[in-house]
Amino acid sequence: MKSLGLASPGESLSVLCLGAHSDDIEIGAGGTIMALIEAGVRVDVTWCVVSANGPRKEEAEASAAAFCAGASRLAIEIGSFKDSYFPYQAADIKTWLAGIGKSIASPDVIFTHRDEDAHQDHRVISELTWNLFRDNLILEYEIPKWDGDLGRPNSYMALPEPVMERKVELLLKHFGTQRSKDWFDAETFRGLARLRGMECRAPDRFAEGFFVRKLRLG
Ligand SMILES: [Zn+2]
Numbered sequence: 001m002k003s004l005g006l007a008s009p010g011e012s013l014s015v016l017c018l019g020a021h022s023d024d025i026e027i028g029a030g031g032t033i034m035a036l037i038e039a040g041v042r043v044d045v046t047w048c049v050v051s052a053n054g055p056r057k058e059e060a061e062a063s064a065a066a067f068c069a070g071a072s073r074l075a076i077e078i079g080s081f082k083d084s085y086f087p088y089q090a091a092d093i094k095t096w097l098a099g100i101g102k103s104i105a106s107p108d109v110i111f112t113h114r115d116e117d118a119h120q121d122h123r124v125i126s127e128l129t130w131n132l133f134r135d136n137l138i139l140e141y142e143i144p145k146w147d148g149d150l151g152r153p154n155s156y157m158a159l160p161e162p163v164m165e166r167k168v169e170l171l172l173k174h175f176g177t178q179r180s181k182d183w184f185d186a187e188t189f190r191g192l193a194r195l196r197g198m199e200c201r202a203p204d205r206f207a208e209g210f211f212v213r214k215l216r217l218g
Pocket residue numbers: 020021024119122
């Protein structure tokens with residue numbers, strides 16, 4: 001399958017990553033960020049986690065630094081909104097995200113949650129992304145979970161095998177608080193990526209899937 005590519009080696013790419021909780025960006029788009037850096041793209045990352053309190057804040061910061069190792073720039077923004085209550089805090093979250101949006105140059109690509117995600121916090125972030133950023137390519141990532149809400153992605157980022165291995169290794173290393181969730185394991189992450197890799201015929205068999213609502217071709 002011919003690849004359009006987000007950026008070529010040596011080119012710069014500014015990326016805004018939005019995640020409700022401290023492991024979301026890593027699960028949904030962490031491999032893509034690492035694959036871009038690995039390919040020699042100069043990736044400028046603003047990594048924004050809306051709710052990470054206590055030990056989850058430290059996890060979020062350490063994990064973002066690890067996933068973005070080699071990036072040309074990394075800025076981490078961590079919010080302290082209450083987990084699972086985003087629909088009731090949406091106005092404050094919108095103000096907070098708008099402030100971050102104003103403080104950075106317009107990103108080339110935004111990674112965010114998808115609108116059909118079953119988690120209410122994820123849906124709020126997806127909706128606010130489209131409210132606040134109207135001139136950017138938005139790629140919505142997917143999060144496997146109990147709800148069984150996975151869909152049918154329409155774009156993919158193929159992951160080299162070492163990147164896939166590192167993604168799983170970093171997820172298991174950095175998110176100790178998630179070990180009580182019985183779905184949070186290497187087989188879930190590798191299995192989903194293998195299916196997405198099969199769908200897009202990824203050279204190294206693994207991929208992350210994304211949902212694109214609109215895309216300008218030229
Ligand atoms: Zn989440």
